[in-house]
Amino acid sequence: MKRVVITGLGAITPIGNNIQNYWDNLLNGVSGADKISRFDTGKFKTDFACEVKNYDALNYFERKESRKLDRFNQYGLIAAEEAIKDAQLNFDTLDTDRIGVMFSSGIGGFETIEKDIIEFSQNQFNPRFNPFFITKIIANSVAGYISIKHGLRGVNTCTVTACSSSTNGLIQAYNYIKWGKADIIISGGSEAPITQSAVGGFNAMKALSTNNENYKTASRPFDISRDGFVLGEGAGALVVESLESALKRHAKIYAEVIGGGETADAYHITSTHPEGKGAYLAMKEALREGNIQPKDVNYINAHATSTGPGDISETKAIQSLFNDHLKNISISGTKSMTGHLLGGTGAIEAIATCLSIQTNQMAPTINTKVIDEAISSDLNVILEKKATKTVDYALSNTFGFGGHCASVLFKKYTE
Structure with missing residues (x-):
């Protein structure tokens, strides 16, 4: 391969x-x-x-x-x-x-x-x-x-x-x-x-x-x-x-792609599964293919559409997969700035994820003041201002009507 x-x-x-x-x-x-x-x-x-x-x-x-x-x-x-x-x-x-x-x-x-x-x-x-x-x-x-x-x-x-x-x-x-x-x-x-x-x-x-x-x-x-x-x-x-x-x-390299998960919620034509089953499986498969453990992930660019059920189901999936490592994973919801580009959203968020790996800077989630109590308090959401830390591994999540779930895993490039 x-x-x-x-x-x-x-x-x-x-x-x-x-x-x-x-x-x-x-x-x-x-x-x-x-x-x-x-x-x-x-x-x-x-x-x-x-x-x-x-x-x-x-x-x-x-x-x-x-x-x-x-x-x-x-x-x-x-x-x-x-x-x-x-x-x-x-x-x-x-x-x-x-x-x-x-x-x-x-x-x-x-x-x-x-x-x-x-x-x-x-x-x-x-x-x-x-x-x-x-x-x-x-x-x-x-x-x-x-x-x-x-x-x-x-x-x-x-x-x-x-x-x-x-x-x-x-x-x-x-x-x-x-x-x-x-x-x-x-x-x-x-x-x-x-x-x-x-x-x-x-x-x-x-x-x-x-x-x-x-x-x-x-x-x-x-x-x-x-x-x-x-x-x-x-x-x-x-x-x-x-x-x-x-x-x-002799091309410059922003990041390496090492895994991808493509799954389905198999639940509803527009609503995500309440427990985020498809999202969980997509992220799990991306990590499996990348041959890394949940503890290795530093950053997630979340789908985070600002919809009631959608945000909760995604965060439940993240919580289920990363469990004790949640507090060590920084999370951004960049749709707070760009809005939702539908079929284009995965591409611009993958770009943001690659640039976070290259620069060790992560975009904030703006406008969010009080996190829904239905979302785990262990979730480390970057609020208001950008964050800086070493990003070696990062996921970009995207979910669509029809129950489509996709998660792509990037790694900081090393020879």
């Missing part, structure tokens, strides 16, 4: 449109929440979200090209390009038959679906769809565009598992390289769900926070007063590479 490392990172998020800004704002506890600017929210219970700020597609794409791309396509391509440049990949000198793309989305082109269907239904005289309607909405289109742009003829897939999508994709990229079936894979996830239909749909199922008066602090994982997640958008990308290939290229 080959060793697998991360050699490039890219991101566009509600708190930073590139890796450095994203990481700086995470460490500084910046909230990405604001009033929704895309549509009139008068008919909705929630009027805020975490939008990408200061974004103009024409700063990244030609006008003609931008019209062919949904916002989620654009975000994914931007993040992927930054990761490719960060990894200093020169495709002219590499075997592109052994370079693949595994880029995910939970929903795909939600904005295009909504816009084109409304326009079609309202146009009585010449109802028609945009000729790029299908390619703008299919969830796998980002993976296809990256492959086509750079001539990457290796594996090309898109994992769609709701909010777990990009973590499942990252684990599969790790497996593919570990098994020797590819040298490099561009992995990541992208989502642009801040639309009327998404806000309305999540409101109808009572999943979104409706704390409109305190929107900046509405995402408050583990807090007794949490009332739902805050919708976010953006993308993250990671260059996943065999150690052999990375050393040959």
Whole structure:
């Protein structure tokens, strides 16, 4: 089996449109929440979200090209390009038959679906769809565009598992390289769900926070007063590479991937298992594959959506697995700043986890003041300000509707 490392990172998020800004704002506890600017929210219970700020597609794409791309396509391509440049990949000198793309989305082109269907239904005289309607909405289109742009003829897939999508994709990229079936894979996830239909749909199922008066602090994982997640958008990308290939290229290495767990709650289509059975098994499998013990883990970037049952089930799973070692494990809920990027969330949180390993700095969980008494008091949640300590092993957890559970284990790279 080959060793697998991360050699490039890219991101566009509600708190930073590139890796450095994203990481700086995470460490500084910046909230990405604001009033929704895309549509009139008068008919909705929630009027805020975490939008990408200061974004103009024409700063990244030609006008003609931008019209062919949904916002989620654009975000994914931007993040992927930054990761490719960060990894200093020169495709002219590499075997592109052994370079693949595994880029995910939970929903795909939600904005295009909504816009084109409304326009079609309202146009009585010449109802028609945009000729790029299908390619703008299919969830796998980002993976296809990256492959086509750079001539990457290796594996090309898109994992769609709701909010777990990009973590499942990252684990599969790790497996593919570990098994020797590819040298490099561009992995990541992208989502642009801040639309009327998404806000309305999540409101109808009572999943979104409706704390409109305190929107900046509405995402408050583990807090007794949490009332739902805050919708976010953006993308993250990671260059996943065999150690052999990375050393040959003299690439910088952020972290090593040593394990991944993919399981199911097998409980409910939207609710997590009350005891976190799927989450427990995912983390346990990641540690088993990484050949480490619970006591070895220093940090967990938790899924921590700021939903009532979700936060409790995840922390029960953590408590069950780590037990006596809980107080030695630092935990962050970074959705308190970014909101929930759905299919893109696993990628940006994996990036944060890799940077914590590289820098020995961990982002805070902002907005959380009083931890729910249903959550173990032994849980060492980083509150308000960033924390600093040696991080040798770290987990990144992601869970999705459908009962999908994914946990990926990173290690500080050593020769």
